[in-house]
Amino acid sequence: MTNNITPRRNFLGMSVALATAAFILPVPAMADAVDFSGKTIEFVIPFGVGGGSDTWARFNAPFLSKHLPGQPTVVVKNQPGGGSITGASQFASRAKPDGLSILGTSGSTQFPYLLNDPRVKYDYKDWKVVLAAPTGGVAYISSSFGVKSLADLGKLKGERLVYGSQGATSLDLVPLLGFRLLGLDVQHVFGMKSRGEGRLAFERGEANIDYQTTSAYLKSSLPIVQEGKAVPLFSWGATDDDGKLIRDPNFPELPHIGEAIEMVTGKKPSGTEWEAFKSFLIAGFPAQKLLVLPKGTPDNIVEAYRAAVRKMKLDPEYQAAKVEALGGYEQLTDKAGESLFKEGTTIDPKARDWVRALLEKEYNARF
Incomplete structure (x- = not known):
């Protein structure tokens, strides 16, 4: 094939x-x-x-x-x-x-x-x-790190993050590649049966970084954010008619993943790793x-x-x-x-x- x-x-x-x-x-x-x-x-x-x-x-x-x-x-x-x-x-x-x-x-x-x-x-x-x-999705992190927004991501240098994953080749391949492009040190704990199970692991403190698709985020994760237990970092984004990555209209206040990478690394994302990530981002969202x-x-x-x-x-x-x-x-x-x-x-x-x-x-x- x-x-x-x-x-x-x-x-x-x-x-x-x-x-x-x-x-x-x-x-x-x-x-x-x-x-x-x-x-x-x-x-x-x-x-x-x-x-x-x-x-x-x-x-x-x-x-x-x-x-x-x-x-x-x-x-x-x-x-x-x-x-x-x-x-x-x-x-x-x-x-x-x-x-x-x-x-x-x-x-x-x-x-x-x-x-x-x-x-x-x-x-x-x-x-x-x-x-x-x-669909879309939002990535967020535990407020225990003192991170208030994506601009504070430098505070995570040297920190080991934990993410509850359904598997390396599942839909969670998108955050696996995305977190890597952001330079985050993330341990992906495989075996979650659903993203909902990953969210529950986050709520129990077994994981400290997570993402949920838009509907699940608005229903189940936003309350955690409003309680001050989690901080939204970025959305996976949307695209315009020319295929350009733009902010998700459901979360216009959040940078999309491309903006997030540029903010953290100081460079616009490019190269094979970025192209690979974009392919799975499109297929996944x-x-x-x-x-x-x-x-x-x-x-x-x-x-x-x-x-x-x-x-x-x-x-x-x-x-x-x-x-x-x-x-x-x-x-x-x-x-x-x-x-x-x-x-x-x-x-x-x-x-x-x-x-x-x-x-x-x-x-x-x-x-």
Whole structure:
């Protein structure tokens, strides 16, 4: 499996014009031929019940049901195993291109693909993207260090930080590489079953640096900050239409990770390590969740799904609930979704080799 380099474009910070265009694109007549009346659609989530991907799928499923032609029943099927590799691989080999099977992937599905993990038996190039769902996140540190903001990070020189990690090749690869670029001495304690478990370790004092995705941060970590027990340092950021890293609109007061690195090191980040980090940052956050159809799916079925997404995004009920459910990030389809899909599933081979070598040498990862 070879991942080609693709020019970086837009994902989370899509322009209003582009987002609007996604709504007003005409639906081809061929989409009218699709009718799922009386059918049941299996929405495969290769993770357990209750996690972020499961929550995302269960929020979107009834709206897809409502707006797909024929209003089929959309049932979420959890198929955990292998950090999502098992369910995604089975989908690739078994799903029929009839529109009755869809798959929701996450950064945890993208990462082993980007790393050329031999366990991966799926190829994103075979799939048709229907929906791309960005997210963000905030890194924070224990207030016990006397750090008031990112500007005080120099106080941590000589300090050993502890981070509760789900694994070196999991979504926690982003903080692993990000903390390294910041020059922080961080011990990554592997074995956490979720980011929620990592947060609990932080609250118990077993870890002293952590990050949570936007929705989890606002719900569970912000209270810790407000109590004075934690200090937010930076967000993972967003991007504009040109692929430039910008501040997360949910946290405009916080520097994004690129700004953070420049503030701490005095230099704009660059080089192979930075390029490698950016690839996984994109796959893990701006392109974190992707809804795809299997190989060989006819164009009229793909368009029927994209039309349903356009309609559900305009649904008043969806509009009223999406901020709390999705963290305020725009769900993308059509050309915007395709652009994000490509960004989140490609990497420069040189950058990939650098990451693999680092993980094998310093974290005993095996591929």
